[in-house]
Each structure stands twice: as structure tokens, then as C-alpha cells.
Amino acid sequence: RDYPASRHSTDEAPNSFEEITNYNNFYEFGWNKDDPARYAHALTTDPWAIEIGGLVDRPGSYDLADVLKGQVLEERICRFRCVEAWSMVIPWIGFELAGLLNRVGVQPGAKYVAFQTLLRPGEMPGQRGGGIDWPYVEGLRLDEAMNPLTILATGLYGEEMPKQNGAPIRLVVPWKYGFKSIKSIVRITLTAEQPPTTWQALQPREYGFYANVNPEVDHPRWSQATERRISSSLFAGRQETLMFNGYADEVAGLYAGMDLSVNY
């Protein structure tokens, strides 16, 4: 299917469908990059509902069709930068998270949005092992969540979201490291307090709540100054990582006055 092109799309060439669907960090299905492609087919994504709650006017369990009601799906080609210093360009299909939040009515006291991934060890073999305190959780500050760059994606390359990429619905926050873009969402909660996030809870020294792409703040174990664009070529080399993954014009204002080496 063809979707209208977003004005927020990058003009960089997207990675191939094969690359995007065979190189995934989705620890619910295993530790290796090819585990999600191997095991995610077992995931049941229909029926699907998202429990929306917390400081909202209209809380409740929203069926996926209901979540999408009234939202305009568009194709948005985004740079995707993993905290592991590799990157891709992905043509997502999705809509702005702000559209959904406005529909359920955000109450004045809400300052953060918390997200949760499906917990279903029977279909997600990675959840049967240790290492991570399941379910996976993530969070955004409300102004980050309301930014037009933040989308809920339901597909890529014009097709339904492949299961290994977070079917049926996932977050995409293109100026943050990939682990912020939580997959297979079943719960969205508006809160007054900053919610816990999985990687920060696991390794607070290495992964912060903000996780903005920032070439000047290194991961304690590796540099973030450059990145390797996933490519079938052996000699593609590396490219400079851009501040906020190249979206500084749109989002730098959100962090005015903040020390980003402290709020990493």
C-alpha cells in the first residue's frame, strides 16, 4: 500500500527490507541480532489492545483498530541510530503519538509517558531467561512524547509491521538511541513522576533516561562519535554521528539549559 510521504522524512536512501528485518535487537526473542527474525513468527499480534491509563481523561483498554481510529498513517523515512554505534535508515509507516495522547486527553498533572512491551514468555523465548527484568519498559518526558517527530509505527516499507520489528505497534523516537523506541506496546501510562526504564535500571552508568543520540557523550565502553551504517558492502566504513541524530533543529530546544553529559 502507498502512504502519503511525511514532510519529516529524510532524503537518505533507506536500508533494504531484508536488512531491516534481519538485524534486530529485540531481547524478548533472544540475544543475537538474527534471533528475532528466527523466533518472532510465533508471536500472536491479533487480537491486540493497549491499556491506556494514568493521568488521562479517557483511560481504558483500546483495541488496536481503536488506537488507529482518526489517525493519519504516513510514510516517514527516519535515521535509526543504535546505542551500539550502528545505524540504518528505515521507511516507517506510522502516526504522531501526540494524536493518540490528545484523543485520550492528557490531564494537567501529567509530565511523563511510560510504555510497556508485551509480557508473554510462552511466545517470547527471551523472556524465559534471566538478565533482564521483564516486561521491557520505556518512558519519555511529555514534551518529547508530544513532539511531531515521535511516532507510533505500525509498519515499514508500506507493509504491516514485521513481528521482529515490534508488531503490531511500536514507538519510534528518531533522535534517541534505538532502545528508547519500545516495541510491541501493550500499555501507555501518563505519570507525574519519571518512570523507570529497562536499560537504565540494568546499567544506570551506561544508559540514561534521555538516551539522546550525542556524539560528544560516549558510552563508557565505546565511542559515540561515529557510526557504521549497516550495509552489505565490506568497505563502507564509518560516518560521523550527528547531534540528536541529525534532528537538532526540531528537538534541541527541548533540552535548553540541560547538561547533556549528566542527563545522558
Added chain:
Amino acid sequence: MLRLAGLANAGSRRLPEWAVWLAGLIPLAWLVWLTFTGGLGVDPVRGIEHRLGKTGLWFLIGTLAIPPLRALTGVNLLRHRRAVGLLSFLYIALHLTAWIWLEMGLLWAQAIRDLARRPYLFFGITAFLLLLPLALTSNKAAIRGLGRNWRRLHLLVWPAAGLGVLHYLWQMKIVSAEGWIWAAILAALLIWRVIQPWIRTRRQKIRPGIRAESLSD
């Protein structure tokens, strides 16, 4: 068991060194094949790098496993230890080349800065530098020339293997089961290496006693 060991030893004695080299190069040939047939998935750079590193580590731990293998099963592969060790060095050197060339895209300045500042890279490069003199002295002339010091020098294989395993564990976001298995194998080999001389001297002390007892029966 002893018969099996005897057969293995007869085979090992007849096995020429070039055959060990040929067998040791199979993983490399397989990697080249996978690279050119698209068998490494969508990120061949990572596949090449990781496979070279892991194969190097396997061979390195393989050289350390040869003496306990003989002590525990009687299978004597000592005469092939040099080939296994040099194969290990070859894979590790190729791993380093793949990192600087394919992964870092020959960005030498960033590569050197990272080597100094990132523990896992520092462990890796230190292990390589420790192995370098061992590879250079793995020949008859050096063994003759160095005398007793050759054995002392080649004890460096232990810190090199330790740093190699640390390097492998440290680059993971979370250490996998496989990572812990390799750490455990190395720890077991090290424990064996430390207590084995002690066991040997104890055995030598006990044996005359046993003989005397059996004579008195």
C-alpha cells in the same frame, strides 16, 4: 580408554604439521565462502570480525588444553601445540585487521584513542601484543637461543588468554551464557595449571610408599 589414547597418539605422531595447518585453516576458508555467498547475513562486517575473534580464542584455549588432555586421557598432542598456537595468532591478527579496516574504516585516530580509553579494546590489543613475541619465537632457533627463558616467556600465553576472554565478555551488552562457558573453561585450565605441579610431586612421594606396602603383604 588407554587403547583409544594409544590409537590417537599413533595417529597424532603420523600426522604431519602441514595437515594440522590445513585443518586449522578450514574455519578461515568457511568464512571466506560465507562472505562471498552472502551467508553472513545483513551485516557481514560484524560476522567476519566476530568469527575471526572467536576462532582465535578457541585455538588459544586449545593450546592451553593440550597438557591437561594428556594428563587426563593420555592423548598426547604436544607436538602440534606450536601449529595450534600459531593458528590462534593468525586468526587474532586477522581479527584485529578486520576491526581496524572494516569496522573502524581505517579511522586511525579514533581507533587509537578508543584502544587507549575503552577497557575491552585495551584488553584485546594487550592480549595481541602479549602474543606477538610468542608467535615470533615459535621456531627452533628461538627455542635454542632463549634456553630456559623461552619457557618463561611463553607463560605470557596465560595473561593473553585471560585478557582475550575478558575482551570477549566486556564487549557484550549483557554477558551471554556462551561467554560464561568460555570464562569457566579458562578458569578450569588455569586451576589445573597451578595445582598440577603440586599433584605431581605428591604422587611421586606417595608411590614409593605404596610399593613398600604391597611388598610387605
